[in-house]
Amino acid sequence: MLNIEEIRSQFPILQTRVYGRPLVYLDNGATTHKPLVVLNKLQEAYTSFNSNVHRGVHALSDKASVEYEGARETVKRFINAPLVSEIIFTSGATASINLVAFSFGERYISAGDEVIISEMEHHANIVPWQMVCKRKGAVLKIIPVLDDGTLDMERYRELFSSRTRIVAVTHVSNALGTINPVREITRIAHDNGVPILIDGAQAIQHGNVDVQDIDCDFYLFSGHKVYGPTGIGVLYGKSEYLNEMPPWQGGGDMVDRVTLEETTFNELPFKFEAGTTNFIGAVGMAAALDYLKSTGIEEIGLREKELLDYATRKLEGIEGLRIIGTAPEKIPIISFLLEKVHMYDAGMILDKMGIAVRTGTQCAQPLINRFGTDGVIRASMTFYNTMEEIDALAAGIVKVKEMME
Amino acid sequence: MTIEEKQEKIVEEFSVFDDWMDRYNFLIDLGKDLDVLSEKDKNRDYLIEGCQSKVWLKPDLREGRVYFSADSDAIITRGIVALLVRVLSGHTPAEIMDADLSFIDRIGLRQNLSPTRSNGLLAMVKQMKLYAIAYSSKMKG
Numbered sequence: 001m002l003n004i005e006e007i008r009s010q011f012p013i014l015q016t017r018v019y020g021r022p023l024v025y026l027d028n029g030a031t032t033h034k035p036l037v038v039l040n041k042l043q044e045a046y047t048s049f050n051s052n053v054h055r056g057v058h059a060l061s062d063k064a065s066v067e068y069e070g071a072r073e074t075v076k077r078f079i080n081a082p083l084v085s086e087i088i089f090t091s092g093a094t095a096s097i098n099l100v101a102f103s104f105g106e107r108y109i110s111a112g113d114e115v116i117i118s119e120m121e122h123h124a125n126i127v128p129w130q131m132v133c134k135r136k137g138a139v140l141k142i143i144p145v146l147d148d149g150t151l152d153m154e155r156y157r158e159l160f161s162s163r164t165r166i167v168a169v170t171h172v173s174n175a176l177g178t179i180n181p182v183r184e185i186t187r188i189a190h191d192n193g194v195p196i197l198i199d200g201a202q203a204i205q206h207g208n209v210d211v212q213d214i215d216c217d218f219y220l221f222s223g224h225k226v227y228g229p230t231g232i233g234v235l236y237g238k239s240e241y242l243n244e245m246p247p248w249q250g251g252g253d254m255v256d257r258v259t260l261e262e263t264t265f266n267e268l269p270f271k272f273e274a275g276t277t278n279f280i281g282a283v284g285m286a287a288a289l290d291y292l293k294s295t296g297i298e299e300i301g302l303r304e305k306e307l308l309d310y311a312t313r314k315l316e317g318i319e320g321l322r323i324i325g326t327a328p329e330k331i332p333i334i335s336f337l338l339e340k341v342h343m344y345d346a347g348m349i350l351d352k353m354g355i356a357v358r359t360g361t362q363c364a365q366p367l368i369n370r371f372g373t374d375g376v377i378r379a380s381m382t383f384y385n386t387m388e389e390i391d392a393l394a395a396g397i398v399k400v401k402e403m404m405e
Numbered sequence: 406m407t408i409e410e411k412q413e414k415i416v417e418e419f420s421v422f423d424d425w426m427d428r429y430n431f432l433i434d435l436g437k438d439l440d441v442l443s444e445k446d447k448n449r450d451y452l453i454e455g456c457q458s459k460v461w462l463k464p465d466l467r468e469g470r471v472y473f474s475a476d477s478d479a480i481i482t483r484g485i486v487a488l489l490v491r492v493l494s495g496h497t498p499a500e501i502m503d504a505d506l507s508f509i510d511r512i513g514l515r516q517n518l519s520p521t522r523s524n525g526l527l528a529m530v531k532q533m534k535l536y537a538i539a540y541s542s543k544m545k546g
Contacts, residue, residue, distance in 0.1 A: 019425065342479035344458040345433075349481075352425050360457055375457070403433060404480055 021354030029380030041287035071286035092233035096220035101128035103245035111137035118143035149325035171203035175362035176325025177333030228288035232281030436483030442476035501537035
Protein backbone atom coordinates (compact mmCIF):
# COMPACT_ATOMS: atom_id res chain seq x y z
CA MET A 1 0.00 0.00 0.00
CA LEU A 2 1.27 3.43 -0.89
CA ASN A 3 1.60 6.07 1.82
CA ILE A 4 -0.18 8.87 -0.01
CA GLU A 5 0.60 11.51 2.59
CA GLU A 6 4.30 10.72 2.33
CA ILE A 7 4.07 10.72 -1.47
CA ARG A 8 2.30 14.10 -1.54
CA SER A 9 5.03 15.59 0.62
CA GLN A 10 7.44 14.73 -2.21
CA PHE A 11 5.54 17.04 -4.60
CA PRO A 12 5.94 20.58 -3.21
CA ILE A 13 3.49 22.20 -5.63
CA LEU A 14 0.61 20.12 -4.22
CA GLN A 15 0.76 22.30 -1.08
CA THR A 16 -0.17 25.38 -3.17
CA ARG A 17 -3.29 27.36 -2.37
CA VAL A 18 -5.26 29.03 -5.18
CA TYR A 19 -7.76 31.81 -4.46
CA GLY A 20 -7.13 31.03 -0.81
CA ARG A 21 -8.22 27.41 -1.15
CA PRO A 22 -6.14 24.24 -1.27
CA LEU A 23 -5.27 23.25 -4.82
CA VAL A 24 -7.13 20.20 -6.15
CA TYR A 25 -5.08 19.28 -9.18
CA LEU A 26 -7.03 17.08 -11.57
CA ASP A 27 -5.28 18.06 -14.79
CA ASN A 28 -2.56 15.41 -14.74
CA GLY A 29 -3.37 14.38 -18.29
CA ALA A 30 -2.06 17.77 -19.43
CA THR A 31 1.06 17.63 -17.29
CA THR A 32 2.14 15.95 -14.09
CA HIS A 33 3.95 17.51 -11.15
CA LYS A 34 7.57 16.83 -10.26
CA PRO A 35 8.80 15.08 -7.12
CA LEU A 36 11.72 16.45 -5.12
CA VAL A 37 14.11 13.80 -6.47
CA VAL A 38 13.59 15.22 -9.95
CA LEU A 39 13.90 18.85 -8.83
CA ASN A 40 17.04 17.96 -6.86
CA LYS A 41 18.54 16.14 -9.82
CA LEU A 42 18.00 19.20 -12.05
CA GLN A 43 19.64 21.38 -9.40
CA GLU A 44 22.55 18.95 -9.11
CA ALA A 45 22.95 18.87 -12.88
CA TYR A 46 23.18 22.64 -13.22
CA THR A 47 25.40 23.05 -10.18
CA SER A 48 27.78 20.15 -10.60
CA PHE A 49 28.10 18.85 -14.15
CA ASN A 50 26.54 21.28 -16.61
CA SER A 51 28.67 21.02 -19.74
CA ASN A 52 27.92 20.09 -23.32
CA VAL A 53 27.73 16.36 -23.95
CA HIS A 54 29.90 14.39 -26.39
CA ARG A 55 32.00 17.46 -27.25
CA GLY A 56 34.66 18.20 -24.69
CA VAL A 57 37.56 16.16 -23.46
CA HIS A 58 37.35 17.94 -20.12
CA ALA A 59 36.08 16.49 -16.88
CA LEU A 60 32.65 18.20 -16.74
CA SER A 61 31.75 17.33 -20.31
CA ASP A 62 32.75 13.77 -19.60
CA LYS A 63 30.59 13.67 -16.49
CA ALA A 64 27.62 15.20 -18.37
CA SER A 65 28.03 12.64 -21.16
CA VAL A 66 28.11 9.78 -18.67
CA GLU A 67 24.94 11.09 -16.96
CA TYR A 68 23.19 11.58 -20.31
CA GLU A 69 24.04 8.13 -21.59
CA GLY A 70 23.08 6.76 -18.17
CA ALA A 71 19.65 8.36 -18.65
CA ARG A 72 19.36 6.58 -21.99
CA GLU A 73 20.16 3.30 -20.25
CA THR A 74 17.47 4.06 -17.63
CA VAL A 75 14.86 4.66 -20.34
CA LYS A 76 15.87 1.48 -22.14
CA ARG A 77 15.39 -0.56 -18.97
CA PHE A 78 12.13 1.23 -18.08
CA ILE A 79 10.45 0.23 -21.35
CA ASN A 80 12.51 -2.95 -21.81
CA ALA A 81 13.94 -1.92 -25.18
CA PRO A 82 16.43 -4.41 -26.63
CA LEU A 83 19.18 -1.91 -27.47
CA VAL A 84 20.23 1.37 -25.90
CA SER A 85 20.98 2.72 -29.39
CA GLU A 86 17.25 2.43 -30.13
CA ILE A 87 16.43 5.13 -27.57
CA ILE A 88 16.38 8.61 -29.12
CA PHE A 89 15.92 11.71 -27.02
CA THR A 90 13.58 14.32 -28.52
CA SER A 91 11.87 17.43 -27.19
CA GLY A 92 8.66 15.52 -26.46
CA ALA A 93 6.07 13.10 -27.79
CA THR A 94 5.00 15.53 -30.52
CA ALA A 95 8.58 15.82 -31.82
CA SER A 96 8.95 12.04 -31.70
CA ILE A 97 5.88 11.54 -33.90
CA ASN A 98 6.96 14.27 -36.28
CA LEU A 99 10.38 12.63 -36.55
CA VAL A 100 8.88 9.27 -37.53
CA ALA A 101 6.24 10.78 -39.82
CA PHE A 102 8.91 12.71 -41.67
CA SER A 103 11.79 10.23 -41.78
CA PHE A 104 9.74 7.06 -42.17
CA GLY A 105 7.67 8.92 -44.75
CA GLU A 106 10.76 9.92 -46.73
CA ARG A 107 12.02 6.36 -46.85
CA TYR A 108 8.85 4.27 -47.12
CA ILE A 109 5.81 6.30 -48.21
CA SER A 110 5.00 7.29 -51.76
CA ALA A 111 2.03 8.39 -53.84
CA GLY A 112 -1.02 6.16 -53.46
CA ASP A 113 0.23 4.53 -50.25
CA GLU A 114 -1.91 4.40 -47.13
CA VAL A 115 -1.41 5.28 -43.47
CA ILE A 116 -3.78 4.03 -40.76
CA ILE A 117 -4.53 6.14 -37.67
CA SER A 118 -7.59 6.15 -35.40
CA GLU A 119 -10.41 8.55 -34.66
CA MET A 120 -9.18 8.56 -31.04
CA GLU A 121 -5.84 10.26 -31.67
CA HIS A 122 -4.51 13.42 -30.07
CA HIS A 123 -3.89 16.09 -32.73
CA ALA A 124 -0.17 15.28 -32.38
CA ASN A 125 -0.81 11.86 -33.88
CA ILE A 126 -3.07 13.19 -36.63
CA VAL A 127 -1.50 16.32 -38.06
CA PRO A 128 2.04 14.97 -38.74
CA TRP A 129 0.48 12.09 -40.73
CA GLN A 130 -1.80 14.47 -42.62
CA MET A 131 1.29 16.49 -43.49
CA VAL A 132 3.26 13.49 -44.76
CA CYS A 133 0.25 12.21 -46.71
CA LYS A 134 -0.16 15.60 -48.34
CA ARG A 135 3.53 15.79 -49.19
CA LYS A 136 3.67 12.29 -50.60
CA GLY A 137 0.20 12.01 -52.13
CA ALA A 138 -0.69 9.22 -49.70
CA VAL A 139 -4.07 8.49 -48.13
CA LEU A 140 -5.05 8.52 -44.45
CA LYS A 141 -7.34 5.68 -43.28
CA ILE A 142 -9.18 6.00 -39.99
CA ILE A 143 -10.11 3.35 -37.40
CA PRO A 144 -13.51 4.42 -36.00
CA VAL A 145 -14.33 4.63 -32.28
CA LEU A 146 -17.34 2.81 -30.80
CA ASP A 147 -19.86 4.38 -28.42
CA ASP A 148 -18.07 3.17 -25.27
CA GLY A 149 -14.84 4.81 -26.40
CA THR A 150 -13.04 1.70 -27.63
CA LEU A 151 -11.62 1.15 -31.09
CA ASP A 152 -13.66 -0.68 -33.71
CA MET A 153 -11.29 -3.63 -34.08
CA GLU A 154 -13.37 -5.28 -36.77
CA ARG A 155 -13.19 -2.23 -38.96
CA TYR A 156 -9.46 -1.93 -38.18
CA ARG A 157 -8.78 -5.39 -39.65
CA GLU A 158 -10.57 -4.39 -42.84
CA LEU A 159 -8.57 -1.20 -43.37
CA PHE A 160 -5.39 -2.93 -44.52
CA SER A 161 -4.49 -3.13 -48.18
CA SER A 162 -1.34 -3.87 -50.14
CA ARG A 163 -0.65 -0.12 -49.99
CA THR A 164 -0.72 0.21 -46.18
CA ARG A 165 2.71 1.43 -45.04
CA ILE A 166 2.33 2.18 -41.32
CA VAL A 167 -0.21 2.20 -38.48
CA ALA A 168 -0.07 4.97 -35.84
CA VAL A 169 -2.31 4.48 -32.80
CA THR A 170 -2.37 5.77 -29.26
CA HIS A 171 -1.78 3.42 -26.32
CA VAL A 172 -4.20 5.37 -24.10
CA SER A 173 -6.75 8.00 -25.13
CA ASN A 174 -5.92 11.40 -23.62
CA ALA A 175 -9.55 12.49 -23.80
CA LEU A 176 -11.38 9.32 -22.68
CA GLY A 177 -8.79 7.31 -20.77
CA THR A 178 -9.39 4.17 -22.87
CA ILE A 179 -6.49 1.72 -22.77
CA ASN A 180 -6.17 0.19 -26.22
CA PRO A 181 -5.23 -3.47 -26.71
CA VAL A 182 -1.88 -2.51 -28.22
CA ARG A 183 -0.49 -6.05 -28.35
CA GLU A 184 -3.41 -7.21 -30.44
CA ILE A 185 -3.37 -4.05 -32.56
CA THR A 186 0.34 -4.63 -33.21
CA ARG A 187 -0.13 -8.31 -34.03
CA ILE A 188 -2.82 -7.46 -36.59
CA ALA A 189 -0.55 -4.87 -38.20
CA HIS A 190 2.33 -7.34 -38.35
CA ASP A 191 0.07 -10.08 -39.75
CA ASN A 192 -0.44 -7.65 -42.61
CA GLY A 193 3.29 -7.00 -42.87
CA VAL A 194 2.90 -3.40 -41.66
CA PRO A 195 4.97 -1.67 -38.93
CA ILE A 196 3.27 0.23 -36.13
CA LEU A 197 3.89 3.33 -34.03
CA ILE A 198 2.33 3.54 -30.57
CA ASP A 199 1.84 6.94 -28.90
CA GLY A 200 2.55 6.28 -25.23
CA ALA A 201 2.18 9.87 -23.96
CA GLN A 202 -0.75 8.95 -21.68
CA ALA A 203 0.31 5.38 -20.90
CA ILE A 204 3.86 5.51 -19.63
CA GLN A 205 2.99 7.17 -16.30
CA HIS A 206 0.24 4.71 -15.40
CA GLY A 207 1.66 1.22 -15.78
CA ASN A 208 4.15 -1.19 -17.19
CA VAL A 209 5.24 -0.57 -20.76
CA ASP A 210 7.29 -3.35 -22.33
CA VAL A 211 8.04 -2.57 -25.96
CA GLN A 212 9.33 -6.08 -26.63
CA ASP A 213 6.16 -7.59 -25.24
CA ILE A 214 4.00 -5.23 -27.31
CA ASP A 215 6.40 -5.82 -30.22
CA CYS A 216 5.63 -2.36 -31.65
CA ASP A 217 8.12 -0.84 -34.07
CA PHE A 218 8.02 2.66 -32.58
CA TYR A 219 6.99 3.85 -29.11
CA LEU A 220 7.20 7.36 -27.74
CA PHE A 221 6.37 9.56 -24.79
CA SER A 222 7.05 12.93 -23.12
CA GLY A 223 9.04 13.53 -19.94
CA HIS A 224 6.66 16.09 -18.47
CA LYS A 225 3.72 13.67 -18.35
CA VAL A 226 5.77 11.12 -16.43
CA TYR A 227 6.77 13.42 -13.53
CA GLY A 228 9.88 14.62 -15.37
CA PRO A 229 10.84 18.01 -16.81
CA THR A 230 9.26 19.65 -19.85
CA GLY A 231 11.05 19.80 -23.18
CA ILE A 232 12.33 16.22 -23.15
CA GLY A 233 10.83 13.15 -24.75
CA VAL A 234 11.69 9.71 -26.01
CA LEU A 235 11.39 7.86 -29.27
CA TYR A 236 12.05 4.13 -29.23
CA GLY A 237 12.37 2.53 -32.65
CA LYS A 238 13.51 -0.82 -33.93
CA SER A 239 16.95 -0.38 -35.48
CA GLU A 240 15.90 -2.19 -38.65
CA TYR A 241 13.75 0.88 -39.38
CA LEU A 242 15.82 3.61 -37.71
CA ASN A 243 18.92 2.57 -39.66
CA GLU A 244 17.05 2.86 -42.94
CA MET A 245 15.38 6.18 -42.17
CA PRO A 246 17.14 9.42 -43.20
CA PRO A 247 17.94 12.02 -40.50
CA TRP A 248 15.15 14.44 -39.62
CA GLN A 249 17.19 17.52 -38.70
CA GLY A 250 20.80 18.35 -39.53
CA GLY A 251 23.39 19.83 -37.20
CA GLY A 252 26.05 18.99 -34.68
CA ASP A 253 26.53 15.56 -33.10
CA MET A 254 24.43 13.78 -35.73
CA VAL A 255 27.31 13.77 -38.21
CA ASP A 256 30.22 11.47 -38.91
CA ARG A 257 32.26 13.52 -41.42
CA VAL A 258 31.32 16.86 -42.89
CA THR A 259 32.84 18.56 -45.90
CA LEU A 260 31.18 21.54 -47.50
CA GLU A 261 29.94 19.26 -50.27
CA GLU A 262 28.80 16.21 -48.40
CA THR A 263 28.16 14.74 -44.98
CA THR A 264 28.10 11.22 -43.67
CA PHE A 265 25.89 10.66 -40.68
CA ASN A 266 26.63 9.35 -37.24
CA GLU A 267 25.24 6.02 -36.09
CA LEU A 268 22.17 5.45 -33.92
CA PRO A 269 20.93 7.06 -31.80
CA PHE A 270 23.01 10.19 -32.55
CA LYS A 271 21.86 10.34 -36.19
CA PHE A 272 18.51 11.62 -34.88
CA GLU A 273 19.85 13.95 -32.18
CA ALA A 274 20.99 17.05 -34.04
CA GLY A 275 22.34 19.97 -32.06
CA THR A 276 22.76 20.23 -28.30
CA THR A 277 20.07 17.98 -26.87
CA ASN A 278 18.19 18.64 -23.67
CA PHE A 279 20.66 16.49 -21.77
CA ILE A 280 19.70 17.94 -18.40
CA GLY A 281 16.06 17.24 -19.16
CA ALA A 282 17.01 13.66 -20.02
CA VAL A 283 18.81 13.26 -16.69
CA GLY A 284 15.80 14.73 -14.86
CA MET A 285 13.42 12.41 -16.69
CA ALA A 286 15.58 9.41 -15.77
CA ALA A 287 15.32 10.47 -12.11
CA ALA A 288 11.52 10.52 -12.53
CA LEU A 289 11.50 7.01 -14.02
CA ASP A 290 13.68 5.76 -11.16
CA TYR A 291 11.28 7.40 -8.72
CA LEU A 292 8.31 5.56 -10.30
CA LYS A 293 10.18 2.24 -10.20
CA SER A 294 11.10 2.66 -6.55
CA THR A 295 7.55 3.77 -5.64
CA GLY A 296 6.24 0.68 -7.37
CA ILE A 297 4.55 0.65 -10.76
CA GLU A 298 2.15 -2.10 -9.68
CA GLU A 299 1.11 -0.26 -6.51
CA ILE A 300 0.63 2.91 -8.54
CA GLY A 301 -1.59 0.98 -10.95
CA LEU A 302 -3.71 -0.40 -8.10
CA ARG A 303 -4.01 3.00 -6.45
CA GLU A 304 -5.12 4.60 -9.71
CA LYS A 305 -7.71 1.89 -10.27
CA GLU A 306 -9.13 2.69 -6.82
CA LEU A 307 -9.25 6.39 -7.65
CA LEU A 308 -10.94 5.74 -10.98
CA ASP A 309 -13.55 3.43 -9.48
CA TYR A 310 -14.28 5.82 -6.63
CA ALA A 311 -14.51 8.87 -8.91
CA THR A 312 -16.68 7.03 -11.43
CA ARG A 313 -19.12 5.98 -8.70
CA LYS A 314 -19.13 9.43 -7.18
CA LEU A 315 -19.72 11.31 -10.46
CA GLU A 316 -22.27 8.80 -11.78
CA GLY A 317 -24.38 9.67 -8.74
CA ILE A 318 -24.75 13.28 -9.86
CA GLU A 319 -27.98 13.92 -11.73
CA GLY A 320 -27.57 15.12 -15.29
CA LEU A 321 -23.89 14.14 -15.46
CA ARG A 322 -22.91 12.01 -18.42
CA ILE A 323 -19.52 10.29 -18.56
CA ILE A 324 -18.03 10.16 -22.05
CA GLY A 325 -15.86 7.08 -22.47
CA THR A 326 -16.87 3.97 -20.57
CA ALA A 327 -14.33 1.45 -21.83
CA PRO A 328 -13.72 -1.51 -19.51
CA GLU A 329 -9.98 -0.73 -19.39
CA LYS A 330 -9.21 2.88 -18.48
CA ILE A 331 -6.58 5.00 -16.82
CA PRO A 332 -7.96 7.41 -14.17
CA ILE A 333 -9.39 9.94 -16.62
CA ILE A 334 -13.05 10.89 -16.52
CA SER A 335 -14.47 13.13 -19.20
CA PHE A 336 -18.01 14.28 -18.69
CA LEU A 337 -20.78 16.65 -19.66
CA LEU A 338 -23.47 18.27 -17.55
CA GLU A 339 -26.94 18.28 -19.03
CA LYS A 340 -27.87 21.89 -18.25
CA VAL A 341 -24.47 23.47 -17.70
CA HIS A 342 -21.99 24.57 -20.35
CA MET A 343 -18.53 23.04 -19.79
CA TYR A 344 -16.97 26.49 -19.85
CA ASP A 345 -19.22 27.76 -17.03
CA ALA A 346 -18.43 24.64 -15.00
CA GLY A 347 -14.68 25.01 -15.56
CA MET A 348 -14.76 28.69 -14.49
CA ILE A 349 -16.58 28.02 -11.25
CA LEU A 350 -14.56 24.88 -10.40
CA ASP A 351 -11.40 26.93 -10.92
CA LYS A 352 -12.63 29.45 -8.39
CA MET A 353 -12.99 26.63 -5.91
CA GLY A 354 -9.35 25.69 -6.45
CA ILE A 355 -10.18 22.68 -8.62
CA ALA A 356 -8.07 22.37 -11.79
CA VAL A 357 -9.79 20.47 -14.58
CA ARG A 358 -9.55 20.86 -18.31
CA THR A 359 -12.43 22.00 -20.50
CA GLY A 360 -12.68 21.94 -24.27
CA THR A 361 -11.73 19.61 -27.09
CA GLN A 362 -8.74 18.06 -25.25
CA CYS A 363 -6.65 18.42 -28.45
CA ALA A 364 -8.75 15.61 -29.92
CA GLN A 365 -11.42 17.44 -31.91
CA PRO A 366 -12.40 14.53 -34.21
CA LEU A 367 -12.97 12.26 -31.19
CA ILE A 368 -14.90 14.86 -29.16
CA ASN A 369 -17.05 15.76 -32.17
CA ARG A 370 -17.79 12.07 -32.70
CA PHE A 371 -19.56 12.13 -29.34
CA GLY A 372 -21.78 14.97 -30.59
CA THR A 373 -20.26 17.81 -28.57
CA ASP A 374 -17.79 20.69 -28.89
CA GLY A 375 -15.95 19.82 -25.72
CA VAL A 376 -15.96 18.02 -22.42
CA ILE A 377 -14.82 18.58 -18.85
CA ARG A 378 -11.90 16.28 -18.08
CA ALA A 379 -10.73 15.27 -14.63
CA SER A 380 -7.44 13.40 -14.98
CA MET A 381 -6.09 11.84 -11.81
CA THR A 382 -2.89 10.20 -10.79
CA PHE A 383 -1.61 8.28 -7.77
CA TYR A 384 -0.94 11.38 -5.66
CA ASN A 385 -4.59 12.44 -5.80
CA THR A 386 -6.83 11.62 -2.85
CA MET A 387 -10.39 10.47 -2.31
CA GLU A 388 -10.98 13.80 -0.53
CA GLU A 389 -10.03 15.61 -3.73
CA ILE A 390 -12.57 13.55 -5.65
CA ASP A 391 -15.15 14.45 -3.00
CA ALA A 392 -14.22 18.11 -3.52
CA LEU A 393 -14.74 17.72 -7.27
CA ALA A 394 -18.13 16.10 -6.80
CA ALA A 395 -19.20 18.78 -4.30
CA GLY A 396 -17.91 21.44 -6.72
CA ILE A 397 -19.98 20.05 -9.56
CA VAL A 398 -23.11 20.02 -7.37
CA LYS A 399 -22.43 23.65 -6.43
CA VAL A 400 -21.97 24.55 -10.11
CA LYS A 401 -25.32 22.97 -10.91
CA GLU A 402 -26.99 24.94 -8.12
CA MET A 403 -25.57 28.19 -9.42
CA MET A 404 -26.40 27.60 -13.07
CA GLU A 405 -29.68 25.75 -13.17
CA MET B 406 -25.80 58.07 -20.41
CA THR B 407 -22.34 58.21 -21.96
CA ILE B 408 -20.17 55.11 -22.30
CA GLU B 409 -18.04 56.46 -19.45
CA GLU B 410 -21.06 56.94 -17.18
CA LYS B 411 -22.35 53.46 -17.91
CA GLN B 412 -18.96 52.00 -17.00
CA GLU B 413 -18.93 53.92 -13.71
CA LYS B 414 -22.39 52.55 -12.94
CA ILE B 415 -21.26 48.95 -13.56
CA VAL B 416 -18.15 49.40 -11.41
CA GLU B 417 -20.40 50.71 -8.64
CA GLU B 418 -22.79 47.74 -8.97
CA PHE B 419 -19.91 45.27 -8.71
CA SER B 420 -18.29 47.10 -5.79
CA VAL B 421 -20.87 45.73 -3.35
CA PHE B 422 -19.53 42.18 -3.83
CA ASP B 423 -16.38 41.25 -2.00
CA ASP B 424 -16.64 37.54 -2.71
CA TRP B 425 -15.96 35.98 -6.13
CA MET B 426 -19.00 33.73 -5.72
CA ASP B 427 -21.37 36.70 -5.43
CA ARG B 428 -19.71 38.36 -8.37
CA TYR B 429 -20.20 35.25 -10.51
CA ASN B 430 -23.76 34.82 -9.31
CA PHE B 431 -24.40 38.40 -10.45
CA LEU B 432 -22.84 37.65 -13.84
CA ILE B 433 -24.97 34.51 -14.12
CA ASP B 434 -28.10 36.55 -13.35
CA LEU B 435 -27.14 39.09 -16.00
CA GLY B 436 -26.63 36.19 -18.39
CA LYS B 437 -30.05 34.78 -17.63
CA ASP B 438 -31.71 38.19 -18.12
CA LEU B 439 -30.11 38.91 -21.51
CA ASP B 440 -32.61 38.62 -24.37
CA VAL B 441 -31.89 35.56 -26.46
CA LEU B 442 -31.04 35.80 -30.13
CA SER B 443 -33.36 33.95 -32.49
CA GLU B 444 -32.05 30.60 -33.79
CA LYS B 445 -31.98 32.21 -37.25
CA ASP B 446 -29.50 34.83 -36.04
CA LYS B 447 -27.24 32.27 -34.40
CA ASN B 448 -25.43 31.69 -37.67
CA ARG B 449 -21.85 31.74 -38.87
CA ASP B 450 -22.03 35.40 -39.90
CA TYR B 451 -22.58 36.51 -36.32
CA LEU B 452 -20.37 33.91 -34.64
CA ILE B 453 -17.21 35.23 -32.97
CA GLU B 454 -14.21 32.93 -33.26
CA GLY B 455 -11.71 32.58 -30.47
CA CYS B 456 -13.93 31.77 -27.51
CA GLN B 457 -14.25 28.42 -25.71
CA SER B 458 -17.95 29.05 -25.64
CA LYS B 459 -19.89 30.16 -28.70
CA VAL B 460 -20.72 33.87 -28.90
CA TRP B 461 -22.97 35.46 -31.50
CA LEU B 462 -23.05 39.23 -31.93
CA LYS B 463 -25.55 40.98 -34.19
CA PRO B 464 -25.17 44.68 -34.96
CA ASP B 465 -27.85 47.00 -36.24
CA LEU B 466 -27.50 50.63 -37.35
CA ARG B 467 -30.49 52.89 -36.68
CA GLU B 468 -30.39 56.69 -37.04
CA GLY B 469 -26.61 56.81 -36.79
CA ARG B 470 -26.40 54.65 -33.69
CA VAL B 471 -25.26 51.04 -33.35
CA TYR B 472 -27.46 48.59 -31.45
CA PHE B 473 -26.03 45.22 -30.49
CA SER B 474 -27.83 42.05 -29.61
CA ALA B 475 -25.85 39.04 -28.54
CA ASP B 476 -26.02 35.54 -27.17
CA SER B 477 -23.84 32.70 -25.97
CA ASP B 478 -24.27 29.04 -25.15
CA ALA B 479 -22.51 29.54 -21.78
CA ILE B 480 -24.22 31.55 -19.05
CA ILE B 481 -21.17 33.32 -17.61
CA THR B 482 -20.21 34.35 -21.13
CA ARG B 483 -23.76 35.64 -21.65
CA GLY B 484 -23.30 37.74 -18.51
CA ILE B 485 -20.07 39.22 -19.83
CA VAL B 486 -21.64 39.85 -23.24
CA ALA B 487 -24.62 41.49 -21.55
CA LEU B 488 -22.26 43.97 -19.88
CA LEU B 489 -20.52 44.78 -23.15
CA VAL B 490 -23.84 45.24 -24.93
CA ARG B 491 -25.10 47.48 -22.12
CA VAL B 492 -21.99 49.70 -22.33
CA LEU B 493 -21.65 50.00 -26.10
CA SER B 494 -25.15 49.57 -27.53
CA GLY B 495 -26.98 52.73 -28.59
CA HIS B 496 -23.88 54.80 -29.26
CA THR B 497 -22.49 56.28 -32.45
CA PRO B 498 -19.78 54.39 -34.35
CA ALA B 499 -17.27 57.10 -33.39
CA GLU B 500 -18.06 56.78 -29.69
CA ILE B 501 -17.72 52.99 -29.85
CA MET B 502 -14.43 53.20 -31.75
CA ASP B 503 -12.97 55.57 -29.15
CA ALA B 504 -14.33 53.77 -26.08
CA ASP B 505 -11.76 52.80 -23.47
CA LEU B 506 -13.36 49.85 -21.72
CA SER B 507 -11.70 50.24 -18.35
CA PHE B 508 -14.56 48.56 -16.49
CA ILE B 509 -13.37 45.10 -17.57
CA ASP B 510 -10.23 45.50 -15.47
CA ARG B 511 -11.93 47.46 -12.71
CA ILE B 512 -14.57 44.84 -11.92
CA GLY B 513 -11.87 42.17 -11.89
CA LEU B 514 -13.07 40.39 -15.01
CA ARG B 515 -9.77 40.26 -16.81
CA GLN B 516 -7.95 38.77 -13.82
CA ASN B 517 -10.67 36.19 -13.52
CA LEU B 518 -10.27 35.06 -17.08
CA SER B 519 -7.29 32.95 -18.13
CA PRO B 520 -5.33 34.20 -21.17
CA THR B 521 -7.19 32.10 -23.72
CA ARG B 522 -10.51 33.00 -22.15
CA SER B 523 -9.65 36.64 -21.95
CA ASN B 524 -8.69 36.47 -25.60
CA GLY B 525 -12.29 35.46 -26.10
CA LEU B 526 -13.39 38.55 -24.19
CA LEU B 527 -10.99 40.66 -26.22
CA ALA B 528 -12.32 39.05 -29.40
CA MET B 529 -15.82 40.24 -28.47
CA VAL B 530 -14.63 43.82 -27.88
CA LYS B 531 -12.61 43.76 -31.09
CA GLN B 532 -15.61 42.55 -33.09
CA MET B 533 -17.83 45.32 -31.65
CA LYS B 534 -15.26 47.92 -32.61
CA LEU B 535 -14.85 46.41 -36.07
CA TYR B 536 -18.58 46.78 -36.68
CA ALA B 537 -18.34 50.41 -35.55
CA ILE B 538 -15.47 51.04 -37.96
CA ALA B 539 -17.41 49.41 -40.80
CA TYR B 540 -20.53 51.52 -40.09
CA SER B 541 -18.44 54.63 -39.73
CA SER B 542 -16.85 54.27 -43.14
CA LYS B 543 -20.24 53.38 -44.64
CA MET B 544 -21.78 56.54 -43.17
CA LYS B 545 -18.96 58.68 -44.54
CA GLY B 546 -19.27 56.95 -47.92
